[in-house]
Amino acid sequence: MKALECSTIDIAPTISRLLKVPMVPPSGRPIPEVENYAKEKGCKKAVIIVIDSLGYALYWHLSPVMKNLNEFSKKGLLFKCWSPATITSPAIASIFTGYLPAEHKIYSTDDIYTETSKDYENPRLKSIMEWAYRAGMKSSVVIETKGAESFRGKIRDFYGVPNSEDILDYDCRITEYALQALKGKTDIMAIHLRALDRYSHRAETWTELKKAAKAIDENLGEIFQSAEKGTIFFICGDHAIHGGKKWLKNATHEEIKSHENNYVALITGCC
Ligand SMILES: [Zn+2]
Secondary structure: OOOEEEEHHHHHHHHHHHOOOOOOOOOOOOOHHHHHHHHHHOOOEEEEEEEOOOEHHHHHHHOOOOHHHHHHHHHOEEEEEEOOOOOHHHHHHHHHHOOOHHHHOOOOHHHHHHHHHHOOOOHHHOOHHHHHHHOOOOEEEEEEHHHHHOOEOOEOEEEEEOOOOOHHHHHHHHHHHHHHHHHOOOOEEEEEEOHHHHHHHHOOOHHHHHHHHHHHHHHHHHHHHHOOOOEEEEEEOOOOOOOHHHHOOOOOHHHHHHHHOOEEEEEEEEO
């Protein structure tokens, strides 16, 4: 079966369409397959989970150890999703805003402050969480402290976790805040799990990489359990895995092509 395709810039406009969040239409487009899927399910809330470095080819390798995500994907949709950036900050800004890096011009966390201070009302710098907050919805972000601080004054519920050498613990703390936000009946939430990316840089073996994937999957399981019925999830990578040489040693031609094209996995589904 041919994989469904889209781009990470389509996520924000899709949520805007599903949850009726008013937004200046960005460069991305609502994903029709998700619209049709969500219509049947009646999704009223949305959660974005960015799994750092979850490339499309990599997802197929890791899905046997990511049991919760694998189960979830069977009930939902899996996309081969093009990301317009190969590093984290611009890639995540594209997911949150629906614009290409050349349009939002956010290449680092510092850029969020400088670009926003230049032009506070620029729609290209506004995340879907901010659009939702402006429309009177409950909006949350759970990310690294510095990134979270950039949401000060833009949305009310931003949770920051300080960067840590213990990245598995870091992800657990992100997850705890996410559960807290869900308990607080957030309408739209975005979170960023980083263990897989850290391990891709520092680990040498697939066994270690799978350990990170499994830890992330346990976090996902907790989040799925705590989400209200009628919540649609967008679980995606931000870019293909770093350290390609190391991880592509025994890769097929198709996997290498997917990596070079910077395809990530996007799994959408309603619980
Ligand atoms: Zn990243």
